[in-house]
Amino acid sequence: MGLPSLNEPIAAIATPPGKGAVGIVRLSGVGALEIAQKVWRGRDLRGMEGGRFTLGLILHPESREVLDEALALVFRAPSSYTGQDAVEFQTHGSPAVLRQVLQALLRAGARPAQPGEFTLRAYLNGRMDLAQAESVLALVESESDAARRQALRGLSKELSARIEGMAQELLDLLAHIQALLDYPEEGVEAHEARKILEHVLFEVEHLLATAPAGRIAQKGARLALVGAPNAGKSSLLNALVGYERAIVTPIPGTTRDYLEAPLEIAGVPIVAIDTAGLRQTDDVVERSGVERALNIAQEADLVLYLADQSQPRADPPELLAQLPQERVIRLATKADLPPAWHDPAFLPVSGLTGTGMPALLEAIHRRLLGEAPEGEIWISNERHAQALTEAKEHLLDALAAPEDLMGLSIQAALEALNHILGKDVPEEVIDRVFRNFCVGK
Ligand SMILES: Nc1nc2c(c(=O)[nH]1)N(C=O)[C@@H](CNc1ccc(C(=O)N[C@@H](CCC(=O)O)C(=O)O)cc1)CN2
Numbered sequence: 001m002g003l004p005s006l007n008e009p010i011a012a013i014a015t016p017p018g019k020g021a022v023g024i025v026r027l028s029g030v031g032a033l034e035i036a037q038k039v040w041r042g043r044d045l046r047g048m049e050g051g052r053f054t055l056g057l058i059l060h061p062e063s064r065e066v067l068d069e070a071l072a073l074v075f076r077a078p079s080s081y082t083g084q085d086a087v088e089f090q091t092h093g094s095p096a097v098l099r100q101v102l103q104a105l106l107r108a109g110a111r112p113a114q115p116g117e118f119t120l121r122a123y124l125n126g127r128m129d130l131a132q133a134e135s136v137l138a139l140v141e142s143e144s145d146a147a148r149r150q151a152l153r154g155l156s157k158e159l160s161a162r163i164e165g166m167a168q169e170l171l172d173l174l175a176h177i178q179a180l181l182d183y184p185e186e187g188v189e190a191h192e193a194r195k196i197l198e199h200v201l202f203e204v205e206h207l208l209a210t211a212p213a214g215r216i217a218q219k220g221a222r223l224a225l226v227g228a229p230n231a232g233k234s235s236l237l238n239a240l241v242g243y244e245r246a247i248v249t250p251i252p253g254t255t256r257d258y259l260e261a262p263l264e265i266a267g268v269p270i271v272a273i274d275t276a277g278l279r280q281t282d283d284v285v286e287r288s289g290v291e292r293a294l295n296i297a298q299e300a301d302l303v304l305y306l307a308d309q310s311q312p313r314a315d316p317p318e319l320l321a322q323l324p325q326e327r328v329i330r331l332a333t334k335a336d337l338p339p340a341w342h343d344p345a346f347l348p349v350s351g352l353t354g355t356g357m358p359a360l361l362e363a364i365h366r367r368l369l370g371e372a373p374e375g376e377i378w379i380s381n382e383r384h385a386q387a388l389t390e391a392k393e394h395l396l397d398a399l400a401a402p403e404d405l406m407g408l409s410i411q412a413a414l415e416a417l418n419h420i421l422g423k424d425v426p427e428e429v430i431d432r433v434f435r436n437f438c439v440g441k
């Protein structure tokens, strides 16, 4: 497809569809100020300094009909988001106004921007690297505090700086190895090279280890509650969300279809799923419910298995043995009642009194985010995780290779790291990144 031309003036509505107090239409490219002036009555925008705004009227460029009273913000290259001359109109936030203003700018000579094209320009003009551009997207998409925090880290170049640091080490190492081969008598030590490789490998692995947490922070997690009828699943769901979301009765088999409820634990968006109690049954409806429960447990990021500790212990369902154990938390429910059994592998909780809830929240948090350190950047982008995995493989190859062949694998590892930053990436990679943006970003 190829990348679009960099200089053409482009325009787009930058605020979401629907009504708002204010809406923004942005315009960027060579000649942006001239185009803006064609739809403007007020101070001459072409004479304005960058970083200033002024109040005026937006007009249709031909009919001269007044479309809105608005603010115009003027940006001068290279001091703008895209690095180009740019104008933003801050209008009244009506979809009708925004549509008309955009149409007027298109009549005046701009073309509609493609998805992500403003940020693409920022990237192509060197105002941000590819990882930062991806963080802009992640930030716009962030729905939880954990996602917002991680995206902002990426935007502030924290990830890029780490990658650049590693790339620099590999670059130095390549020079070092060259020296080693060219002047063996200089006594440049080969084991030095291996030490550096091991260090970079350690850092790559360290970053990769944060990927599961990063993925969860970005996308959230599904948390399934399963167990025998009457185990207290619906009561626990209600305790987790803080209101009577699910029907609770003393009758086993109360929950038949599954039920989802959103909540947030430690800034991570979670969908908790209450399911039908697992048992053999001839009731067709209940049987479908049990089947669904099993499927939901298979697909969940984390499964809470509930067993009533006030009743004689029942055999656990087969499913429990099949699930990877790091995806299961075992709960002994109704901890407010006298116990009929005790098992240290089960966390005691009571949906009724709230006993054990803080420990449960803590356990969920720990399982979902693992040991990923709080104060650090997490890899939350699939493309970055893949590039790091590639880099890791090349580094392992390099460590296994004789000195005279190490260079090739180091070079390959360096390229994988550089791809994260958008250096020497194939055009289709860039295309793919920006395709996911919204128009106007
Ligand atoms: N109205 C508006 N709000 C916005 C944006 C925008 O583009 N427009 N942003 C878009 O995502 C974010 C802010 N990011 C921005 C980053 C750089 C520049 C910019 O013009 N930088 C110039 C001038 C800096 C200055 O005046 O101090 C520069 O860095 O040279 C603008 C916005 C969030 N809020």
Ligand SMILES: Nc1nc2c(ncn2[C@@H]2O[C@H](COP(=O)(O)OP(=O)(O)OP(=O)(O)O)[C@@H](O)[C@H]2O)c(=O)[nH]1
Pocket: 228, 229, 230, 231, 232, 233, 234, 235, 236, 247, 248, 249, 250, 251, 252, 253, 254, 255, 256, 275, 276, 277, 278, 333, 334, 335, 336, 337, 349, 350, 351, 352, 353
């Ligand atoms: N004392 C006590 N009773 C509880 C607790 N949790 C649930 N119960 C009671 O146990 C019964 C079943 O609770 P539910 O939450 O409906 O159990 P469930 O696992 O959803 O049951 P099904 O939907 O039938 O699979 C109800 O009478 C609840 O009041 C608890 O922590 N303590």
Ligand SMILES: [Mg+2]
Pocket: 233, 234, 235, 246, 247, 248, 254, 255, 274, 275, 277
């Ligand atoms: Mg229930």
